[in-house]
Amino acid sequence: MEVLFRDFQSANSEQSGPGLAATISPIAPPNYLNRLDAIYKDSNVATISRDVAFGLTKSAHAAIQYPNPEIDTWTEIYSAYWYAVGAILAAEHAEQNASQSDWLRVYMAWKDLSNAIIKAYSSGVLENWTLPVLYMAGKHxxxxxxxADASAGSNGNAIYNSGDLQEDIAGDFDRNKNLEDAARVINRMFTLCISDRAPLEESRKWGLYYMANLQFKTYFKLNSISLCKNVLRAISAGTTDMPNLSVFPKSHIVTFKYYVGVIKFLEEDYAAAEENLLSALRMCHRSATRNVELILAYLVPTRLLTSQLLPSPELLSPYPRLAHLFTPLVYAIRSGSLSDFDSALTEGEPEFVKRRIYLTLERGRDICLRNLLRKVYLASGSDEEGKRRTRIRVDEFGTAIRLGERGVDGESLENDEVECLVANMIYKNLIKGYISRAHGMVVLSKTGAFPGTGI
Amino acid sequence: MSAAADGSGPTTKATVSDSTDSSTLKDQQKPAAALEEDDEFEDFPVDDWAPEDSEVPPGSEGGTTHLWEESWDDDDTSEDFSKQLKEELAKVKGQK
Known part of the structure; x- marks a missing residue:
């Protein structure tokens, strides 16, 4: 246990939050793989409190006052940590021997530790430079x-929680019991940060985004994304006395923007989704390939709808999985081939559904159709004055749609069907013009017949 | 054994590291065959970083516009589908 107190003292004298957080890490550092064993075997249930209190006092400054709230607080924290370490070592040991690990016990012990830490903050003993301690507790x-949920599932006959979206509603009532419980504790940690009224330089508000992100991750895992809105509401209610976003660590902000972007995406607020995802992308650490990939998975469908922009091969090439998913769609859209679009969408459907982007991508069919009709317009030639023909026969469009959708030998479309599709395009402002039913013509605007496409 | 140095410990996702060497991160993230189970954002190995280490460093925003392209394509006359379309359109026009 000496190592614990030594690290505690040095982190305190340097006021190093990460250093202090490392003292309660459930994972041994690479340079001291036996750290947890060493701590655990140095005490026992009967003497742990006394051992910790004694160790802390001994290594503290000589002129210490009694009773000392800081010593008392850390005695409680490190005692809880000691119990958690015991549970972790037992679970890992069982795992190595291929027997049943008791992760529930680990969770309960870690929850005790988390509660001790929350108490230490709310009673004002821990200052804001120690916030990484709170992060460490919440994250684990x-x-x-x-x-714990996973092992409970594989233990009994409940369904194993794979994070899958398809859920057996009847069978998994208690499937996420522990995670739901953890969500409540994490919510208390978030409240601890956001409701701190201390002046900014000593406020816990600096931990706000870290905790919000932890809540997002938890709610996404629980598939209760609507709960994220409570977090966002709490934050927007407090923006007046909050530090500017740009002064927070980038890891907090990038993660936050990613989740807000995805939440907005799912609410179909694509403009806000684009804004958040774009700034997450720009600010993301460039070696964090997996995270950039996740951002792009949502940004690509978003930009298709908001700005009608497609990713270039260069953008996707570092991410083979994304390139594999999106490239066929991109080619189909650009060429206006509806049948290629449909088959690309079907091909990727399981992945698209899992990412929750299927419905958004499906709307890209309009852009594909727009490009097809635009080709008809470009191919229609010019009138005597050399201006492009702006009256296109409905059956010319019909031919293009038949070809694009059903191939050369496909069945022809009724003019009514074609008119309906064109009317939709006009309604969605993808085409400017009107349909003259009497003449079987689509009369296109002389300027900007296909808005935003340069003609 | 207290394990966990190789990431097989209690929390494989946790990266407790104050290393600023980002190349190690890249090595860990070899693309797998399919997108992973969930879309959970990963913890960054560092808390904060210099703007120059961002995906788009400040001042180079202009250099990224080519990464997004317009959704239509004007110059594809050689493409099979376009050719076919022109032939078919010529046929309809010929009918009247």
Whole structure:
């Protein structure tokens, strides 16, 4: 246990939040793989409190006052940590011997630790430079809860929680019991940060986005994305006395913007989704390939709808999975081949549905159709004055749609069907013009017949 | 054994590292065959970084416009589908 107190002292004298957080890490550092064992075997249930209190006092400054709230608080925290370490070592040991690990016990012990830490903040003993301690507690609380749920599932006959969207409603009532419980604790941590009224330089508000992100991750995992709105509401209610976003660590902000972007995407507020995802992309660490890939998975369908922009091969090439998913769609849209679009969408359907982007991508069919009709217009030639023909026969469009959708030998479309599709295009402002039914003509605007496409 | 150095510990996703060397991160993230199960954002190995280490460093925003292209394509006359379309359109026009 010496190592614990030594690290505690040095983190305190340097006021290093990450250093202090490392003292309660459930993972041994690479340079001291036996750290957890060493801490655990150095005490026992009967003496742990006393051992910790003694260790802390001994290594503290000589002129210490009694009773000392800081010593008392850390005694409680490190005692809880000691119990958690015991549970972790037992679970890992069982895992190595291929027997049943008790992750529920780990979760419960870690929850005790988390509660001790929350108490230490709310009673004002821990200052805001120690916030990484709170992060460490929250982050692992969530992962241990997930492990506890997973092992409960594989243990009994409940369904294993794979994070899948397809859920057996009847069978999984208690499937996420521990994660739901953890969500409540994490919510208290978030409240602890956001409701701190102390002056900014010593406020816990600096932990706000980290905790919000942890909540987002938890709610996404629980598939209760609507709960994220409570978090966003709480934040927007407090923006007046909050530090500007740009002064927070980038890891907090990029993660936050990603989740807000996805939430807005799912609410079909594509303009806000685009804004958030774009700034997440720009600010993201460039070696964090997986995260850039996740941002792009939502940004590509978003931009298709908002700005009608498609990703270039260069943008997707570092991400083979995305390139594989999106490239066929991109080619189909650009060429106006509806049948290629349909088959690309069907081909990628399982992945698209899992990412929740299927419905948005499906709307890209309009852009594909627009490009097809635009080709008809471009191919229609010019009148005597050398101006492009703006009256296109409905059956010319019909031919193009038949070809694009059904191939050369496909069945012809009724003019009514074609008119309906064109009317939709006009309604969606993808085409400017009107249909003259009497003449079987589509009369296109002389300027900007296909808005935003340069003709 | 307390394990966990190789990431097989209690929390494989947790990266407790104060290393600023980002190349190690890249190595860990070899693309798998399919997109992974969920769309959970990963923890960054560092808390904060210099603007120059961002995906789009400040000042180079203009250099990224080519990464997004317009959704239509004007110069595809050689493409099979376009050719076919022209032939078919010529046929309809010929009918009247």
């Amino acid at each position: 609380l969530r992962t241990f809860a997930i492990k």
